[in-house]
Amino acid sequence: MAVKVLILEDNPVARGFLCRVVRESFSDVSSITEAGDLEAVRRLLGHSAGQRAPVTADPFQLILVDLELPDGSGLELLSELSAYPATRIVTTLYSDDEHLFPALQHGADGYLLKEDRFEVLVEELQKIVRGQPPLSPAIARRLLTHFRSGDGQPMGNHHAAPAAPAAPAVPMDHERLTPRESEVLTYLSKGFTIKEIASLMGIKWFTVNDHIKSIYKKLNVSSRAEAAVLASKQGLV
Template sequence: MAVKVLILEDNPVARSFLCRVVRESFSDSIVITEAGDLETARKHISLTGGARGLHGVDPFKLILVDLELPDGNGMELLAELVHYPATKIVTTLYSDDDHLFPALQRGADGYLLKEDRFEVLVEELQKIVRGQPPLSPAIARRLLTHFRGSQDGGGIVDSGFSTPFGYANSRPVPIEKPLDHERLTPRENEVLTYLSKGFTIKEIASLMGIKWFTVNDHIKSIYKKLNVSSRAEAAVLASKQGLV
């Protein structure tokens, strides 16, 4: 089954450019749906089960969201889709803190600048397959500077948003309850085992004969069920319980 992608971008030239970036980034069969405004994007999302991707309809797996739109702001859509089962990436020209941090707080899994070169955007978007958040180099530097400047007594102050793809928050989340592996499905246990052995998302997908987007969905579910925020925490808990 083809991977469904939604690109929300009001500029036709930029939208065509992002379509090329997406097609170049992934080897999977891709079906791209384009939207030039919030209303159109919401209609497409409604057809795939609404803001939570329910009703048994195949949802989008990747959504690129522009921030400034003719009928509103992409932040609105990010807030609406906080529970939608897709990887959500902001694609914008804004690199300032006033846009970056609110977008991350509203559930963005990555932040890319449209002014970056084609090759850079492709390389960053491909990081999804490796379980890393797609961040334009300038954005990564800004985040690093922000957190280095927020040190408090040797520790970094929590920014209030959780990072995507299993990367830890600005400070480790305490593990207060033991892993209950009975809550995991057999598929999730298998994914957890591979994760604990250091395999990448793409490698796990190949070993299990499934799409990498599906592996990413399993990982998000594992982290949620085990109340962890990184591969390392999940591996520690799994090891303590003798799962790996």
């Protein structure tokens, strides 16, 4: 099944631009559905404000979300998509901490700036296939600076309370993984890209991406490297 895409953007010109970016980024896009406000998206997904979006038999695999909308904030939709099996990417003009960090905390899988060049946005979206988070270069630099600061707080927030010590990692229990997830983890640990794994397993790359997100959540890891280390310790690779 080819990839279904949903774009939430109130500006018609920006919607058209993002449609072109998506079609240039992926060769297997079956459809792109456009919406200009939260109410329209909720009708499409079949839920009301404040409720979780239900998972249907033919869900969207990629959802682009603008933050500033005529009837609310894109953060509301990100929260409502918490259990929805799609890659959720914020597309916005805002590169400040006040927009970036709440978006990531509400479940965004990537953060792209609409002001970036067409070629840059295409390259960043294509990172999904390689298992990398799509982040505009300016956003990647901001995140790197933030985490290098070592204060556990967004830049500029120097009066906030110190972050609590990180919880210990949950030991890997591969019995919790499905057979498909274990197979994906094995390929990941051996260095295969998402597209290569999809070819080896005979499934779509977006399906592989969903498996990876599930693996990360179950094993309490946030990167391919962490997952590979745990898999090696458990003798899966």
